[in-house]
Amino acid sequence: MKIQNWILLVLASIHPAFALWPMPRTLETGTSLVKLSPAFKIDVGIAKAPQDLLDAVSRTTTRLHTDKLQRLVVGRGSSDSAALARAPSLTKLSLSLTSAGAKNVKSIMAETTKDITERSESYSLTLPANGAQASIIANSTLGLLRGLTTFEQLFYADAAGTTTYAFQAPITITHDSPAFPYRGFMLDTARNFFPVADIKRTLDAMSLVKMSQFHWHVVDSQSFPLTIPGFPELSQKGAYSSSEIYSSADVQDIVSYAGVRGIDVLVEVDTPGHTAVISTSHPEHIACAQATPWENFANEPPAGQLRLASPATANFTAGLLTSIARTLPSMLFSTGGDELNVNCYTQDAQTQADLKASGKTLEQALDAFTQTTHGALRALGKTPVVWEEMALDHNVTLSNNTVIMVWISSQNAAAVAAKGLRLVHSPSDFFYLDCGAGEWIGSDATANSWCDPFKSWQKAYTFDPLASLTASQTSLVLGGQQLLWTEQSGPENMDSIIWPRAAASAEVFWTGATLPDGSPLNGTTALPRLHDVRFRMVQRGVNAIALQPKWCALRDGQCNL
């Protein structure tokens, strides 16, 4: 144990690449300092560069000077001052596209919102030790964005905060690209509401760790904060208040803000369960609306589910889903599908009458309902996304490009893959950020949260995306995400409950199973880099939580047991 730690310590001092998160696929570093010249410029060598690339360049240029993150070592920014005086100055970072990439230049937003399997995020990066120009080359503007994000993480401020420098030049990343295209974070904005500014700050942090997908669980039984064109009554009557609604402009603002930062937005309108709130405007479509005791009709209060056996309700649902989906650039759209409560329908006279009239079983009706909603989405060119129950617990016909969110247990991924369906790892036993904060239903002093214990970053970081899958099934894994259900969260604690924990999966799904030196990912070498990205987040106004006492953050390895 101690010998192992000693070896890791030596390795860390040989490759003290503290800055980078997620770790690139290849990395060579030196030990020279290079400081940014006052004349430093980022040169975009692309004819008719898209505006969102120019904006990204501008943000990087600004952050190189405003991050003012001093190295996490004893002495902080002072520790390099002697060497810094002699360091060469970097005047230029050039961005360019490969000849293939230059043939069809698209905006970052356009690249980001391509089909999840067709996005190009790869790039190469060099930062010479002698002050000669640095470069990032990619096949797409999205790849250039990822390279810029890496570039920012190479730089630190000196103690005075006046000089920005890298300390590991020459730095060469021959090739970086994600192991999995879906690297996400899910936010529930229905249990409690999150203003647009809070979501944007979250997107900033996501982009910093190269996440590609924001899964927006926007509505649920408790509130309907989403404005849907043609269905204004849903949010007017279902939102917590008139100030807790995402207008159509807000939605576009969030989608655009995300897209130019390399993040596609997967909106979920959960159906047919988790829809009690729709009864406030459309009681005719909801079975067991606010029925009590709620625990007989739903996993959470209030009870209420769409009358899936009613053709009118299926049409209504398809209408609202397509009405919002068609305004969104993403190819992905989630219809939810979790936690369907059968008793709700058993007790609902109308559903029973509808089933009798159609001669269908509940499962057959669910299949028909799903064909209606998914068919409508597919007609828009969208790929449906569903929670795992729709694949594993129900007799629903799913098109083979449907994406399944595996959440109940990480163990269930294999069953989804066995059906030949694509999946996104969202397991509650690794990635649920809300676990471990006590029970929120009532006042039982002995109750813990249903998914106790707390899912630490260490736990999330050990997740193996390919566990229990055969070689031929690995292509079914699109990636994964950490998730925040917000029964006990709001804008007040979102930064600290999400960050830096959610960065754990960002690295697992970008870097893959091995570090550039071929060694497996491991928490001990990850910790100093995670400290680094956490401190950088704090510098950027994201209230990421401290992982350890600062004493430990400045002394890699010295607090390990």
Add this chain to the structure above:
Amino acid sequence: MKIQNWILLVLASIHPAFALWPMPRTLETGTSLVKLSPAFKIDVGIAKAPQDLLDAVSRTTTRLHTDKLQRLVVGRGSSDSAALARAPSLTKLSLSLTSAGAKNVKSIMAETTKDITERSESYSLTLPANGAQASIIANSTLGLLRGLTTFEQLFYADAAGTTTYAFQAPITITHDSPAFPYRGFMLDTARNFFPVADIKRTLDAMSLVKMSQFHWHVVDSQSFPLTIPGFPELSQKGAYSSSEIYSSADVQDIVSYAGVRGIDVLVEVDTPGHTAVISTSHPEHIACAQATPWENFANEPPAGQLRLASPATANFTAGLLTSIARTLPSMLFSTGGDELNVNCYTQDAQTQADLKASGKTLEQALDAFTQTTHGALRALGKTPVVWEEMALDHNVTLSNNTVIMVWISSQNAAAVAAKGLRLVHSPSDFFYLDCGAGEWIGSDATANSWCDPFKSWQKAYTFDPLASLTASQTSLVLGGQQLLWTEQSGPENMDSIIWPRAAASAEVFWTGATLPDGSPLNGTTALPRLHDVRFRMVQRGVNAIALQPKWCALRDGQCNL
């Protein structure tokens, strides 16, 4: 179960005193609305009223208009609009002292910093239903402050945010006073640093729930952010950085800010353990400084303890303790005393030589060390406070007014009381706010926090201060506190990890075992009031965490299982 809930629901609708936290000892309410007149004034009927009382009145007056908290019911501020139009207007709240209290008027600060057993916090309050003047009467300015705090919690804003009103007039509190004088919160500012502004915001929230004591665990092995007159080197070399130091002016600022808000500040300089950082300026006084592996020498990294067997070290320690203690108005001062590691001294050649020279055992030397430090504090008129090990695990002679912090287990209070010593409940099994967030030492993916699980508000709220004590021992209980150790916390998450959870003990130790109607405290009726105080905190800029979905917060009882 369901019948019980039904009864509680009926009780809640009879006494919907959602606003008050902690619940007063007596309370009678009506159902009438009274709004604040535009001419509303608080009249201080006290000759030569102390400035800090006038300032408190000013803060209350401001907050009555700036809180803008709408009632937590469906419809929020709109729900009372019809009745509000007809409501009488309140033009005056009068504050007065009893004739006994008027004889010797002291500032709130002076009352707050009296000996913990001699503070007078009681008050009475009336708010008539007809718009006639409201009144608060107390024996001291501190009692008036408590009454003002209650008064603020009676008022809500209408939907427009232009009218402030109470909805339960007439309101009569014949007598309110705390069951226990020590109602505290402990913050560790050594593992991670907290700027003064963050501490002040915490004090604001503490005052809102009538807490009386801020236990400031200001220094520890990891950093020494405290400026001690005559010992500037301790913070100059031991703080995390020059910007992470509490100057003497900062300390006075915090102490004064707390004092005028009814909160006495108990500063702790932990000794003889938890002192590694002193080795940065005084290596001669520290045994096993940063010895490795740290787990052989300390409960946490880095290792290091004062050389308690050295007379020079004892004198040095007494000197620094008295140097800071004499600048503080509080009668209480803590010398710590937790988690002493014997092996550290066994391995320390100097300590062994010192023991040999004096002919003392380590325990005898600890006793002598404690006599030196406590004697020096008593010479200043201070009452020493220590962690429970000093009373239960060591052969240390403690003066019988010493205050013992019981932390290892709530079960240990009985043993402390059996020794006739006074105690403050600080049990890790109920009141440690840091539990349940995973392990912070290293990268073990299977490890949970040492005091798992998370201590929910529901758990804290069931704490019985007098459990296992005899009737004659009850007077030894000064009160209790929730505590935040900050290995995994900083300014980023402090509000959400502290609030509203720490309000649980504030009510347990103010209200005592029973509510005004004689029924025992219970979480089910507490929840809507805790929502209320949490929402009020958020309105005041304290990022208190959501306890439930807002849907539940607006519908008392409907989310209970």
